[in-house]
Amino acid sequence: MLGTEALAGLALEAGGYYVDATFGRGGHTALILEALGREGRLLALDRDPQAIEAGRRRFADEVRLTLVHASFADLGAIVRSHAGDRACRGVLFDLGVSSPQLDDPARGFSFRGDGPLDMRMDPTRGEPVASWLARAGIDEIRQVIATFGEERFARRVAQAIVSARQKSPLTRTAELATLVAGAVRTREPGKHPATRTFQALRMFINDELGQLERGLTGALEVLSPGGRLAVISFHSLEDRAVKRFMQRAAQVDPALKHLPVVPVQARPRLKLIGRKERAGEAEVTRNPRARSALLRVAEKLP
Numbered sequence: 001m002l003g004t005e006a007l008a009g010l011a012l013e014a015g016g017y018y019v020d021a022t023f024g025r026g027g028h029t030a031l032i033l034e035a036l037g038r039e040g041r042l043l044a045l046d047r048d049p050q051a052i053e054a055g056r057r058r059f060a061d062e063v064r065l066t067l068v069h070a071s072f073a074d075l076g077a078i079v080r081s082h083a084g085d086r087a088c089r090g091v092l093f094d095l096g097v098s099s100p101q102l103d104d105p106a107r108g109f110s111f112r113g114d115g116p117l118d119m120r121m122d123p124t125r126g127e128p129v130a131s132w133l134a135r136a137g138i139d140e141i142r143q144v145i146a147t148f149g150e151e152r153f154a155r156r157v158a159q160a161i162v163s164a165r166q167k168s169p170l171t172r173t174a175e176l177a178t179l180v181a182g183a184v185r186t187r188e189p190g191k192h193p194a195t196r197t198f199q200a201l202r203m204f205i206n207d208e209l210g211q212l213e214r215g216l217t218g219a220l221e222v223l224s225p226g227g228r229l230a231v232i233s234f235h236s237l238e239d240r241a242v243k244r245f246m247q248r249a250a251q252v253d254p255a256l257k258h259l260p261v262v263p264v265q266a267r268p269r270l271k272l273i274g275r276k277e278r279a280g281e282a283e284v285t286r287n288p289r290a291r292s293a294l295l296r297v298a299e300k301l302p
């Protein structure tokens with residue numbers, strides 16, 4: 001998504017070292033590799049083992065690419081251990097879930113189609129949504145749905161979940177989708193009534209905002225001066241976190257700005273590049289999911 005724009009944002013140098021923090025199925029990776037020369041290198045991460053497996057098949061002959069099954073929360077350490085003495089010239093994040101994750105009912109992300117209520121991007125660790133919903137308190141469930149789904153009817157949804165699980169455990173996506181549809185009173189045009197609840201549970205179970213903060217911090221640490229940070233977010237909570245992170249890093253540390261000489265560690269570390277960008281009409285027509293995507297770009301300062 002926003003491939004051309006993201007590539008322009010990275011201002012690729014043919015011989016540079018880059019990181020694709022969210023490999024997915026390698027759409028952006030392929031574009032970056034096309035633009036890199038023989039000396040260029042790309043490190044690509046994904047926390048989903050299926051993504052990495054598919055990537056190893058697709059790019060089996062590509063010597064410039066290193067694929068690692070890992071969360072971008074650990075990006076700083078991973079880049080340090082792989083890049084050697086090469087300067088990192090750019091990091092790209094394309095946040096959210098991939099189409100293969102959404103479209104496979106067995107992963108449990110989607111309210112369309114039926115599957116186990118899982119939603120982990122990395123099924124080798126953590127807890128599936130079903131087991132969390134079986135043990136969480138009503139207030140905890142309400143708070144997660146209200147915070148990460150911005151769902152007005154979070155209380156009703158939480159109540160419906162807790163009454164349903166007293167009869168039998170909630171284990172299937174279709175079951176949850178029907179339950180939520182009964183609890184959410186308004187109908188937003190073009191949106192399934194369970195959209196907000198599913199988004200909330202997914203963000204919570206994968207600790208998406210916590211991982212994002214750590215990933216952005218790691219990227220800022222490993223980028224060399226003049227290196228670019230490009231982030232594509234998919235909904236307002238993510239975009240808000242990205243915007244705040246970039247704005248904070250683009251300012252003098254407010255706690256130290258009154259000192260007569262601003263210490264080096266309090267100086268701005270990023271320069272914002274351009275304005276936020278949205279996908280063009282042509283891309284939205286091809287892929288309606290691109291409608292909500294937003295790109296922000298910043299450059300590491302010396």
Ligand SMILES: C[S@@+](CC[C@H](N)C(=O)[O-])C[C@H]1O[C@@H](n2cnc3c(N)ncnc32)[C@H](O)[C@@H]1O
Nearest residue numbers: 022024025026027028046047048071072094098
């Ligand atoms: C929108 S898709 C990326 C699509 C990709 N840019 C492409 O062109 O195919 C997001 C991907 O990021 C991965 N992801 C999400 N959070 C992650 C994290 N904390 N660490 C690593 N990968 C993550 C997901 O597993 C998913 O495959």
